[in-house]
Amino acid sequence: MSRLNVAVAGVGGMGKRHAENLCCLVPQARLVAIADADAQHASKVATELEIDRFYTRFEDLLAHKDLDAVVIASPGKFHASSVRLAAEAGKAILCEKPLGLNLPEIDEALVAVRRRGVPLQVGHMRRYDPAYAEARRRIEAGEIGDPVIFKSIGRDKEPPPPEYFKAGLNGMLFLDSSIHDFDLARWLMSDEVAEVQSFITTMVTPYLSEFGDIDAGVVNLRFDRGAIGNVESFRQAMYGYDIRSEVIGTKGTIMIGSLQQTAAMVLTTAGVMHGAVSHWLERFSEAYLREMRDFVATVLAGREPKVTGDDGRKAVAIGLAAERSFREKRPIAMAEMTEQMAARRTPA
Numbered sequence: 180m181s182r183l184n185v186a187v188a189g190v191g192g193m194g195k196r197h198a199e200n201l202c203c204l205v206p207q208a209r210l211v212a213i214a215d216a217d218a219q220h221a222s223k224v225a226t227e228l229e230i231d232r233f234y235t236r237f238e239d240l241l242a243h244k245d246l247d248a249v250v251i252a253s254p255g256k257f258h259a260s261s262v263r264l265a266a267e268a269g270k271a272i273l274c275e276k277p278l279g280l281n282l283p284e285i286d287e288a289l290v291a292v293r294r295r296g297v298p299l300q301v302g303h304m305r306r307y308d309p310a311y312a313e314a315r316r317r318i319e320a321g322e323i324g325d326p327v328i329f330k331s332i333g334r335d336k337e338p339p340p341p342e343y344f345k346a347g348l349n350g351m352l353f354l355d356s357s358i359h360d361f362d363l364a365r366w367l368m369s370d371e372v373a374e375v376q377s378f379i380t381t382m383v384t385p386y387l388s389e390f391g392d393i394d395a396g397v398v399n400l401r402f403d404r405g406a407i408g409n410v411e412s413f414r415q416a417m418y419g420y421d422i423r424s425e426v427i428g429t430k431g432t433i434m435i436g437s438l439q440q441t442a443a444m445v446l447t448t449a450g451v452m453h454g455a456v457s458h459w460l461e462r463f464s465e466a467y468l469r470e471m472r473d474f475v476a477t478v479l480a481g482r483e484p485k486v487t488g489d490d491g492r493k494a495v496a497i498g499l500a501a502e503r504s505f506r507e508k509r510p511i512a513m514a515e516m517t518e519q520m521a522a523r524r525t526p527a
Contacts, residue, residue: 183271183475186212186240187250188261190224193275193467194252196460200471201250202228208475214240216253237261241268248478250471251275252302254348255355259284262299262488266291271478273471275302277358277498278491280350282516285495289488300474300484301491303362305422307473308466314426314433315367323428326368329400329408331360331424332436334416336457344390351392352412353377353498360410360424361497362490364400367426368408371493374401376510377501383415398501419455420462 185208187198194215201210214234215221225233234240237257241249241264248271251261259279265272266288278301279285292299305311318326333356349355364372379393387394394415400408423436456462477484500511 181207181479183208183478184211184245184247185209185250185475186214186243186246186248187252188214188237188240189251189253189275190215190221191252192460194250195224196464196467197250197252197273197471198224198228200468201475202230204468205472205475207479208471211246212240212243237264241265241270247271248273248475250474254346255280255350256348259288262288263291266295266297266299269295269297271298273300273302273474274491276362276491277350277354277495278488279495280354282492282496282499285488285492289492292488298478298484299488300477301486301488301494302470303359303366303486303490303494304463304466304470305359305363306366306466306486307469308463309469310435311363311367311424311466314424314435317433318367318426318428319369322431323426323433324430326370326426326428327406328427329364329368329402329406329424330427331363331408331410332421333357333360333411334413334421335459336416336418336420338384338387338394338414341386344387344392347390350498351502352379352394352396352414353398353501354495356414357396357398357410357412357501358494358498360412361398361501362486362494363424364402364408364410364497365490365493367424368402368406370402370404370406372400372408372497372513373403374510374512375399375497375500375504377504379505393505396501396505398504400497419457420459421455422459422462 185201187194190213201208212232218235221233249265251274255277258274262274377398379396381388381394384394395413398410425434496516500516504511
């Protein structure tokens with residue numbers, strides 16, 4: 180197989196970017212179809228990308244002739260079930276984060292993936308961002324010694340409209356946004372999270388409490404080998420899209436990310452000014468492209484994906500533990516999440 184026939188399910192902002200990359204910037208891939216529940220939008224995107232077929236049902240997309248792989252970019256509520264269906268259909272899968280909104284559905288999907296032996300890559304694209312990838316390389320090379328503290332900030336310029344939350348399709352803040360930082364914590368520290376404790380507020384957008392969501396959260400982390408960490412997430416920073424991380428080691432520190440859109444600054448009597456990144460598709464455009472190129476190359480070469488289903492599951496488990504922590508107002512050991520799952524599997 181010299182080229183991979185790929186379809187994209189869900190062509191909102193993220194899914195459309197995946198489709199555009201496949202269509203125009205990944206020579207080893209051929210975009211053959213798209214799907215979206217909104218038929219009018221699906222038709223519009225298909226016309227823009229000059230592809231012949233679009234669908235409104237995921238099952239119909241999977242039945243498309245000669246389809247090799249599917250990119251799942253629908254709302255998070257449908258991810259686990261879509262992964263299961265795609266695996267049962269024998270398709271290679273790139274699934275956006277989160278892998279699912281609860282662990283039982285994720286485990287059912289992963290069983291199907293293992294049973295059919297299909298590749299599954301989870302869309303934690305920050306691992307493909309040049310700055311984060313370089314930081315990981317330097318940490319692995321021992322340049323900062325042993326990692327001791329992990330810190331990560333994720334601030335959106337403004338929250339989505341209320342309709343986004345009313346639908347309840349993407350999980351609360353910890354699964355919808357902070358999950359990227361939870362994945363980075365495991366990846367950059369090369370360690371597993373042992374315990375989490377979260378603190379939350381809805382001071383800025385109090386209506387979110389009606390939907391069981393929050394506008395800001397801080398999650399403290401304890402790792403298996405004794406390191407500690409902190410993840411901050413905020414939906415309404417106003418000044419821009421602000422993503423930064425820091426790893427402090429026994430010999431030095433690595434800082435990743437910048438507020439600045441460019442390296443230029445203007446200094447006048449009014450103060451110091453510089454442009455700020457305004458949107459996640461802008462900040463991580465290169466990461467999305469590198470991620471897709473790697474997924475296609477991985478499937479064609481028959482390699483194990485770099486971001487596995489197990490990686491996706493563990494990030495969701497940390498997010499769910501963070502949710503449980505603020506609801507129960509106590510630290511949650513990750514072992515409790517495992518014990519809870521085992522109890523559910525044991526017949527009464």
